[in-house]
Amino acid sequence: METFDYIIIGAGSAGCVLARRLSDNPAIRVLLLEAGPPADKFWVRTPAGMAKLYFHDKLNWNYFTEPMPEMLNRRMYWPRGKGLGGSSAINGMVYIRGHRQDFDTWRALGNPGWGFDDVLPYFKRMEHFERGGDAYRGQDGPLWISDPVIRHPASADFVAAAERHGIPRTDDMNGALHDGVGFMQHNIKHGRRHSAWMAYVEPVAQRPNLVVRTGCMVQRIVFDGRMATGVSVISGGETRVLQATREVIVSAGAVNSPQLLMLSGIGPGEELQRFGISPVALSPGVGGNLQDHFYVHTSYRSTRDSSYNHEITGARKYWTGLRYLLTRSGYLALGSSQVAAFVKSRPEEDHADLQISFRPMSFTYHGNGLVEVDREPSIAASVYRLRPAVSGTVRLRSLDPLQPPLLQPEFLTHQGDIDAVISGLRQIRRILATEPLASRVVAEILPGSEVQSDAALLDYLRQHGNSAMHPSGTCKMGSDPLGVVDERLRVRGVERLRVVDASIMPHVTSGNTNAPTMMIAEKGADMILHDAVAHCPRQAA
Structure with missing residues (x-):
């Protein structure tokens, strides 16, 4: 059985940041899993190629919502990135942090350490702003930010x-x-898209302590009691279990992260019961609070x-x-x-x-x-x-992780x-x-x-009307009964499991969501390293 210190599920905007920051320590062995393929294609790297990726059959999950009565029973198209870089490889590359008040509100909702003054250093750490750094902007980070x-x-x-x-x-x-x-500013470097993969992982992909695998679909998180010990994956038509001796980190995005938690036994009791899933931890907020623009x-x-x-x-x-x-x-x-x-x-x-x-x-x-x-x-x-008044849900359609979940945004x-x-x-x-x-x-x-x-x-x-491709909030951070993760992004009710991506946002930010998602991962990486647990010799169940 292959063993790693950390297993990161999803090589999107958050997962790539985590892989880079955790593997900066050569003593830490990191596995980054991605369901999609490599994304090294001409139209991915060309900024105007986004139109060709909008309905791509390999680099996009090509989701649709359920029929929406308030929208003439339309099933709205919801593109989500599938491949190295995730949605940062197919999006419009707009770089917007959001309003100061967004983060101060997160903190006021019972999430200490998430106010604007707390997160600003992480925004600055990730930025290479073309014009140079100042009190608000960073210049030495891996992510290139340019003017048109x-x-x-x-x-x-x-x-x-x-x-x-x-x-x-x-x-x-x-x-x-x-x-x-x-x-506006964009994640574009010298005329080419600068996705999370291109900025964070591609330059260090040859590190011996970092393993990246594409075409790996995670079926479920493996537990020993309430302790996450690894993941079960489908790769090349075979099912394998991979072990994490420190933590499993879910960075599959606001659609797939709650889906995976529910398939693994963490979610609302009625949803787990509906599919006969043995509960590991009842968490009624999983899949709720779906927000989008x-x-x-x-x-x-x-x-x-x-x-x-x-x-x-x-x-x-x-x-x-x-x-x-x-x-x-x-x-x-x-x-x-x-x-x-x-x-x-x-x-x-x-x-x-x-x-x-x-x-x-x-x-x-x-x-x-x-x-x-x-x-x-x-x-x-x-x-x-920017701040929608209602939220929707992500629910299971099937026990098959390859089947898309039920998306009901309540627009x-x-x-x-x-x-x-x-x-x-x-x-x-x-x-x-x-x-x-x-x-x-x-x-x-x-x-x-x-x-x-x-x-x-x-x-x-x-x-x-359509989605602006900014889904968030479905594994929200909070201390209330619907909070899925705590302020350190640890999944409540279990051990050694975190969610680090846009799904933890208590409220969607005021603008495009790629930049705050990457900030969440920058801050999350620091928390993970600080909270590092001792090596655990247990084998996955």
Whole structure:
């Protein structure tokens, strides 16, 4: 039986950080398991290749929600990364930490050590910020963070138009001023995607004390009583048990981490009973508190010089591709959105509860997952509510870990969420109707100028709303009865088992979730090393 000190389940945004930090000590033997394949492909490393990965048959779990009554019984597509780097290998590469208040709220909910001042050093430790370090930013970390290589004039005009509506300009949304409008930063290094795998593990993959295995699906965590001692995996059609003498760490993400805990006997009693799973520890919060950002897209026909659609479609896309191959610059080196505005849906909000993103190009999202750049000159903006009022669930579909779980996000079931997103749509319209941006707009395509009333806009949300790919919270950290892990990310009710990924967030952060997920792993690695238990000679059951 193979034995390691630590077994990490999932080589995504959190798992890669953990593998690097734990294996920094050559005396510690680390195993990093990934269900998917290696992700060393041209379109993975090329920033604009994200559209080709959105429905990839090998690098994406390609999940769907259950039918949602409030959304015309639609089954919404939920892409999740599957492969080295996880979702950081297929996402839009946007780097947003979130608002200071997000983390102070985590601390106030009974999680000491998780306030903004506590986590800031970990954000800084992971960053190599292109502009240099300061009180808020790091420069010596492994993760490269850059500004857009092209600042399109239409994007600059969006910032100027938003300022005219009283939204303050910020030169660094990850610095002193989060709420405001400005250019986004991305995990892009010299024109190439810098995923968690590329930043953290690829440079040290030859370490003798670090073993990385792809194509390994973990069936369950193995226990001796209430002590986690290893994992049972399926690899190459065979089932094997691997032993962890110190800890098993679950970093499979907000969908798969609760699924694995339940399959291993940790979860709500009724869910375990429904599938005849012998309980190891009853934990009613597992799979609950599913939070995500409900996202809605708008697009506008524009003047030709306001959009770069023509640069990445038709015959010109070959010139753009050649430019990228020769220089690693141009439009193929850009992330998903250029500019963001963090704004309030209503004056009573304490701080911004909406994120509006703008891009000087547009695409059509097809129901089968295909994303296609529009051929006509167009620009686009999207909005989502940062702090949703409701949460959903992840539940088991089958005892087979290869079967997708049941996803029920409960979108559009709370009037506050609906009102906030509709406010965001109206704010997008006001900004795009303001100079210097207004003269770039020819016509509104989506939702369409005829869609004006709240009822009509709600119908649009039901038909066109989607996930922003930010699921979180399903193994939440907390001291209340629904808390799955404690403030040191240890699973309550068992020993030598932690969850370290976006699923531990008590509330989803105010923005894209990749950066805070990696921060969680940076902090989690320090906790694991500090709490290291003595070598245990027990064999897995």
